[in-house]
Amino acid sequence: MQETLQDIKTRRSCRKYQPRQITDEELAIVLEAGTWAASGRGAQSPLIVAVQDKDTIARLSRMNAEIMGTQSDPFYGAPTVLVVLADPTRPTYREDASLVIGNLMLAAHAIGLGSCWIHRAAEEFTSEEGKELLRRWGIEGEYRGVGHCILGYAAEGGEAPARPRKKGYVVYVK
Numbered sequence: 426m427q428e429t430l431q432d433i434k435t436r437r438s439c440r441k442y443q444p445r446q447i448t449d450e451e452l453a454i455v456l457e458a459g460t461w462a463a464s465g466r467g468a469q470s471p472l473i474v475a476v477q478d479k480d481t482i483a484r485l486s487r488m489n490a491e492i493m494g495t496q497s498d499p500f501y502g503a504p505t506v507l508v509v510l511a512d513p514t515r516p517t518y519r520e521d522a523s524l525v526i527g528n529l530m531l532a533a534h535a536i537g538l539g540s541c542w543i544h545r546a547a548e549e550f551t552s553e554e555g556k557e558l559l560r561r562w563g564i565e566g567e568y569r570g571v572g573h574c575i576l577g578y579a580a581e582g583g584e585a586p587a588r589p590r591k592k593g594y595v596v597y598v599k
Contacts, residue, residue: 432535434587439501439539439575441583446477446504447576451536455576458532459507462524465517471525472568474508481558482506485573488555492548499543501583503575508546510559510568522571529574539579546570 452475459473476482485506489499500506509525511518526542533540549555550570559568 432531436531436534436540437584437587438541439503439577439579439583440541440585441580442501442503442539442575442577443580444502444504445578447538447578451538452477452505452576454536455529455532455538456507459509459525459529459574462521462528464521464524465515468512468515468517468521470512470515470518471522471571472510472512472564473525473529474510474562474564476506476508477504484558485549488549488552489543489545489573492545499545500573500575501541502580503539503541503577505576506543507574507576508550509571509574510546510550510564511571513567513569518569519571526572526574529576533574533576537578538576539583541575543573543575546572 456473456475462471464470476485482500485508486498486500490496493499507529509522509529511522515521530540530542547570550559550568555570
């Protein structure tokens, strides 16, 4: 239990990555953790798309940057992008997918990888270009983008130190 709490306390978002790809074994561990996330009524509404193809990552990066109104890389050079989608017919689809992303990030940290949650997946995958990507990936149905979890080996200075926890974070009602 102490190891789990330590991972929770020490995980930080990484915004600078080494260019080398993570191993298949590391990817499998992180993906497995994502599949074990809690979901409303156990419905398992999310779907994880593991992207390591450089051209596809560049395309997703461009789409995401356009939504943000910038030309910078919103994926910070990460060699792996996990796109987390969920079935919007489930009332808890956003929460379910958010729990998946949390598990992905914690598992990545536990095995020495950097990670970061990147937003704007909803806008990406409601666009015609995003819908075309889903079709090309063989994803059928009404999936909505919830977020991206980028993965890789942290470059020097890629992770910021933890901020102190705010006062009054917890309210006790006994």
